[in-house]
């Protein structure tokens with residue numbers, strides 16, 4: 001492997017890299033830096049997040065800036081605010097010993113006038129999200145006429161997020177003879193189209209196969225009943241006291257509710273999603289970065305561009321819809337030479353999705369079991385002992401209390417004392433996991449009989465009716481409830497009668513006076529809804545709707561819906 005010196009980087013930047021503790025180039029830097037420093041053409045590089053790509057384009061870009069000119073010479077486009085901030089911060093680090101480099105980042109959700117002032121003060125490098133840049137262009141607040149280097153970072157993400165039009169209109173407003181460098185984790189059709197239309201004979205640099213995931217990441221999956229995913233998540237967390245994770249959900253609401261459930265259960269977790277204000281997002285990220293939070297629960301969009309070191313686990317509480325999203329999610333761990341785990345906690349019906357990911361990404365997913373109570377207690381105990389052994393005792397400070405403490409504890413034997421100290425923290429786990437059931441689904445018997453439980457049925461929460469479905473659920477609102485004489489058993493009978501489905505297809509039922517919510521497995525949801533088209537109950541028209549919606553004006557409807565969704569995560573191990 002070569003050194004940074006041998007790549008032809010100038011001394012001031014080499015010094016900055018030494019300051020940062022970068023000892024040798026990463027593979028993407030080794031391949032792209034010489035090419036970008038010496039060549040004149042465009043480049044398309046396939047590189048995941050965490051591979052050192054910011055330096056790969058940042059260093060050669062900085063080398064090309066003429067600091068005597070107070071014009072914007074380099075433009076970097078990135079999909080999110082977080083990524084923009086991170087890129088400019090990295091540039092500032094690389095340019096620490098260069099004089100006259102001024103980097104300005106512009107993105108939505110922040111004061112545009114401050115950003116305009118930043119540009120007017122003589123920016124020569126601008127890092128921007130496409131939307132905000134368009135806004136600035138439309139106000140005539142930015143001149144891209146002197147840009148000689150345009151960089152598209154995470155191009156696939158920008159296209160996924162619908163920035164295609166913005167990208168093309170931005171690139172149209174930059175000089176034709178500029179150099180364009182495109183970095184993308186995946187080579188989608190849309191990325192190819194941009195490369196074809198906006199780049200000239202671009203050199204392609206690949207770090208391996210196109211959609212291949214980062215090799216420093218171990219891909220694992222655990223299979224449980226879909227409704228047990230929350231319990232399984234808690235077990236994985238409890239079994240690994242050093243876990244520092246990003247947990248992915250598919251929707252903002254699920255993200256928020258999962259974080260709330262975790263917090264309620266005593267975990268340090270918080271959510272980040274698009275409904276939060278920029279300030280709230282910053283606060284959450286600050287707490288996560290400083291490790292006051294053990295878990296960041298995130299949507300795909302909100303997590304883009306997050307660069308936090310030492311993330312030990314990326315946990316897929318919901319599998320993503322797209323292969324590319326899986327690559328982006330798991331790229332949040334295993335960064336900068338570290339290893340990480342990308343763990344999918346899936347319901348039985350999602351096993352095929354893992355197989356698809358394996359095929360498309362050409363990576364192996366190892367099956368792991370959800371830890372049982374004994375394993376969790378043992379790991380917690382060992383961690384506790386480790387802490388006792390490694391804790392630094394401040395002899396001076398404690399000595400004045402020691403006589404009193406010894407006197408107080410004089411009656412306890414050494415053994416008693418050890419037991420008590422350990423029990424202080426350990427009791428919680430013992431209590432929680434005493435008689436904990438096995439959450440793993442026995443996949444072998446599942447394969448033989450996919451509709452069978454595959455293991456001895458576990459004691460369920462008292463839902464009052466037969467076993468519910470294992471797969472993903474959607475919730476149905478219906479305008480009948482206890483006032484109409486329903487209890488759960490009657491409701492289930494009524495539902496089965498109308499829809500022709502069996503008890504297996506229904507999940508939780510929440511009955512209110514005038515209306516109810518019912519979980520129906522996703523596979524049969526639309527079919528079931530269709531059966532209520534002309535339904536009447538005791539002369540009253542029966543109305544159904546998915547989840548919330550506009551079906552009712554009941555005041556506590558929203559709160560009930562929230563409660564209902566929360567109940568999905570409820571339960572004890």
Ligand code: AMP
Nearest residue numbers: 022024025026049050051052053054336
């Ligand atoms: P990036 O892919 O640019 O987001 O970089 C991922 C992480 O790797 C960042 O935290 C960088 O600071 C770090 N990094 C980049 N290049 C190197 C290097 N040559 N040696 C050590 N760490 C690096």
